[in-house]
Amino acid sequence: MGGEYNLTGTHVWNDSTDAGAQDINVYVSNNPLSWGSATALTGIPRATDPTTGVTRSLSGTGQYVLFRVSGYTGGYGADQIGLEEVRFIGSPAQPEGEIPEPATLVLLGLAVTGLGGYVRRRFDGAHRQRRTA
DSSP, X not given: OOXXXXXXXXXXXXXXXXXXXXXXXXXXXXXXXXXXXOEEXXXXXXXXXXXXXXXXXXXXXXXXXXXXXXXEESSSOTTOOOOOEEEEEEEEOOOSSOOOOHHHHHHHHHHHHHHHHHHHHHHHHHHHHHHHO
């Protein structure tokens, strides 16, 4: 998926009236070699309208998604199973601690340097006035 996501749902449909995947198990993981429990998508309708698809809740955070077809209908056979569209609902997972960009650090450094110069000038100016008085 290109990054780690918090998935909350999926929408699946078939653009076929005579064949396609009907039951699918969806797995979400951060490790492509280890898969936890599945979310079952059953009874996927076969229609030409995407609004007639199946929307189900998902609960998982991961970088990888695995689909295992457990039931299909139609004349394609087990080696050709149709599935028209899959949409995931969720948001990118945020890292534990945000890493500041280099430009932000440079601006912060300039601000601290400027503040230090200002304080030094005031201190030097006040110190000189006391010596001359």
